[in-house]
Amino acid sequence: MNNVILSGNVTKPLELNQTSTGKSVCQFTIGINRYSANASKGPMFVKCVAFEKTAENLVKYCDKGSKVIVMGELDITTYNTQDGIKKTAVTVTARTVEYVS
Numbered sequence: 001m002n003n004v005i006l007s008g009n010v011t012k013p014l015e016l017n018q019t020s021t022g023k024s025v026c027q028f029t030i031g032i033n034r035y036s037a038n039a040s041k042g043p044m045f046v047k048c049v050a051f052e053k054t055a056e057n058l059v060k061y062c063d064k065g066s067k068v069i070v071m072g073e074l075d076i077t078t079y080n081t082q083d084g085i086k087k088t089a090v091t092v093t094a095r096t097v098e099y100v101s
Contacts, residue, residue: 004074004092006046007100008032010066016059019051026055030068048072050094058097067100 008030017025028050031043048070050058062068072094080086 002073003071005069005071006030006032006048006092007067007069008043008046010062010064010068011045013064014059014062016055024052024055026050026058028058030070046090046092048092048094050097054094054097058094061099062097069098069100070094071096071098 011029011031014026014028017027019025026049027047029045029047031045033043034041058068070092072092075091075093077089077091078086079089
């Protein structure tokens with residue numbers, strides 16, 4: 001089972017876009033505070049993507065700085081840059097997003 005739950009703040013203004021097939025999509029990043037021994041490293045930033053109604057509601061009700069709880073699926077992709085450097089991208093595909101006041 002691939003489930004992840006993250007709580008953090010939206011880092012920049014949200015924008016609703018459309019996929020080539022016409023689905024609503026919102027790509028966003030949340031900043032998550034670290035605790036315990038890792039607190040000195042500062043916040044961790046996680047890229048997220050939401051589709052359809054989840055994306056539409058996210059853009060409608062949230063903005064930069066909004067506190068959210070993202071529940072979804074973790075996706076790890078490895079790719080090579082133009083320079084031939086191997087990189088890893090971690091993205092959460094949000095199934096649900098809760099808005100915390």
